[in-house]
Amino acid sequence: MPGITRRTVVGGGVALGGAALLGACSREGETTTASLVGPDDPRVQAAEEARSSTGREHRVALTPAPTEVDLAGTTVATWAYGSSIPGEEVRVRRGDTVVAELVNDLPDPTTVHWHGLALRNDMDGVPGLTQDPVAPGERFTYRFVAANPGTHWFHPHVGTQLDRGLYVPFVVEDPDEPLSYDEEWVVVLDDWLDGVDGTPDDVLAELRQGMDHGSGDGDGPMRMGATLMGATSDHLGGDAGDVYYPEYLVNGRPAGDPHTFEAPPGTRVRIRFVNAGGDTAFRVALGGHAMTVTHTDGYPVEHAEADALVIGMGERFDVLVTLEDGAFPLVALAEGKERTGFAVVRTGGGSAPEADVRPEELDGRVVVATDLTAEEGARLEAGDPDVEHAIDLTGGMANFDWGINGRRFDHEDPAGGAFQVAEGQRVRLTLTNTTDMWHPVHLHGHHVQVGADGPRKDTVNLLPGQTLSLDFDADNPGLWMTHCHNVYHGEAGMMGVVGYSA
Ligand SMILES: [Cu+2]
Numbered sequence: 001m002p003g004i005t006r007r008t009v010v011g012g013g014v015a016l017g018g019a020a021l022l023g024a025c026s027r028e029g030e031t032t033t034a035s036l037v038g039p040d041d042p043r044v045q046a047a048e049e050a051r052s053s054t055g056r057e058h059r060v061a062l063t064p065a066p067t068e069v070d071l072a073g074t075t076v077a078t079w080a081y082g083s084s085i086p087g088e089e090v091r092v093r094r095g096d097t098v099v100a101e102l103v104n105d106l107p108d109p110t111t112v113h114w115h116g117l118a119l120r121n122d123m124d125g126v127p128g129l130t131q132d133p134v135a136p137g138e139r140f141t142y143r144f145v146a147a148n149p150g151t152h153w154f155h156p157h158v159g160t161q162l163d164r165g166l167y168v169p170f171v172v173e174d175p176d177e178p179l180s181y182d183e184e185w186v187v188v189l190d191d192w193l194d195g196v197d198g199t200p201d202d203v204l205a206e207l208r209q210g211m212d213h214g215s216g217d218g219d220g221p222m223r224m225g226a227t228l229m230g231a232t233s234d235h236l237g238g239d240a241g242d243v244y245y246p247e248y249l250v251n252g253r254p255a256g257d258p259h260t261f262e263a264p265p266g267t268r269v270r271i272r273f274v275n276a277g278g279d280t281a282f283r284v285a286l287g288g289h290a291m292t293v294t295h296t297d298g299y300p301v302e303h304a305e306a307d308a309l310v311i312g313m314g315e316r317f318d319v320l321v322t323l324e325d326g327a328f329p330l331v332a333l334a335e336g337k338e339r340t341g342f343a344v345v346r347t348g349g350g351s352a353p354e355a356d357v358r359p360e361e362l363d364g365r366v367v368v369a370t371d372l373t374a375e376e377g378a379r380l381e382a383g384d385p386d387v388e389h390a391i392d393l394t395g396g397m398a399n400f401d402w403g404i405n406g407r408r409f410d411h412e413d414p415a416g417g418a419f420q421v422a423e424g425q426r427v428r429l430t431l432t433n434t435t436d437m438w439h440p441v442h443l444h445g446h447h448v449q450v451g452a453d454g455p456r457k458d459t460v461n462l463l464p465g466q467t468l469s470l471d472f473d474a475d476n477p478g479l480w481m482t483h484c485h486n487v488y489h490g491e492a493g494m495m496g497v498v499g500y501s502a
Helices: 006-011 042-049 200-208 487-492
Strands: 057-062 064-071 074-081 090-093 097-103 113-115 139-145 150-155 168-173 183-192 222-224 227-229 247-250 260-262 268-275 282-286 291-296 299-306 308-311 316-322 327-334 339-346 387-394 419-421 426-433 439-443 448-450 459-462 467-473 479-484 495-500
Touching: 057 090, 150 268, 150 316, 168 183, 168 268, 183 282, 183 327, 183 339, 200 487, 247 327, 247 339, 268 282, 268 308, 308 316, 387 419, 426 439, 426 459, 459 467, 479 487
Parallel strands: 057 097, 090 168, 183 268, 260 339, 387 426, 419 495
Antiparallel strands: 064 074, 097 139, 113 150, 150 168, 183 247, 222 227, 268 316, 282 308, 282 327, 291 299, 291 316, 327 339, 426 467, 439 459, 439 479, 448 467, 479 495
């Protein structure tokens, strides 16, 4: 039902749902009747039909439910897809159709967002925008063509649920993969508090009370309740994060009970890193090895040598490593928080590294995404934008009023103030971080070109004071979230919508 106007929505109060169509552009004193392409618009189906499909179906059963997990001998209560964290990896080939049957056994409504997939809008998993939230005891079938090869993941898009155990790596293999390697490891990083110190909802409630957020006394991070004061990082331009986590996990395991990857020496490994954290950037390194960065967010980059990589929440990086002989620490330093996640890579004899080791690679050639250059075939063709939107990241810790252009996201009017684009346009989003904290900004449904020749990405870190131009072609009609992937910032209001005019 294309063509419903903002006026309809405003007059009718809140009437969101799978069929909701939402208006746009309500500034004070201004009434517009522009209409936007909603998730059930025929143009969404048309875009799906244009995607190249293998016709193969890949079925997945997803039953998020309360469960218990073992963290190095301590049992904690959490919510997860099944009994493990992360959930069991989903792997398909480009063009396969994913059919995921969600049965919600949680006490709260939920959805699934397929992070990194430019998929059909009605399967994007944003409650109140692209679908109704799935109530406890109810089910929903996600069905879409997975068109984007690469390292991705999925998680709920409701409240702080992703800061529980609800995250799963999702790999889309490229049938035309040009890289050669012997083995592949998926390494999922997470900051963990659920069931140890209350729940993520408790943390959000505490943060919402606001705080006088000084930079600490210079003696390093200090805990106050759920809040961490004084966590700073040069790589993140200052304040690194504000939430205290008792554990940092690599593939669901804390440093006290690390995962061990085993392979013969000389093995060429593709490592796929995913940061599934809520409030933590990780600086990763493999002791005794350099890494060759090949992809970020699923898109190839010109190969770059790195000793360490800084990975923001929601970002992914693929690297190639040729393994030496021995036992090596795979370390994920919680940036600015001075604690580490840890796993072991073993190719031969020798004693295992200590869990608190800080390999010198962490302070070697440290690569961040904006250091990288898109591989030529992955770069968006140069072109002048047809439409530009300025998106200022705003707010702060004092009032916990994180927002976009001074506006906090309104769940009752999600597309109010939407950034309008039209199908076929070249779009430029000019993002400026006016706050004194870094933000990993995620755009759904598209992969932007960062600057003229930076990487193609869906999740881009903006440091305090930084401005980046993010270009994309408007080729996937619908209503698309753009938001901070710090789950607490997003929930506080640093979320907005890019909407296609009907
Ligand atoms: Cu943020």
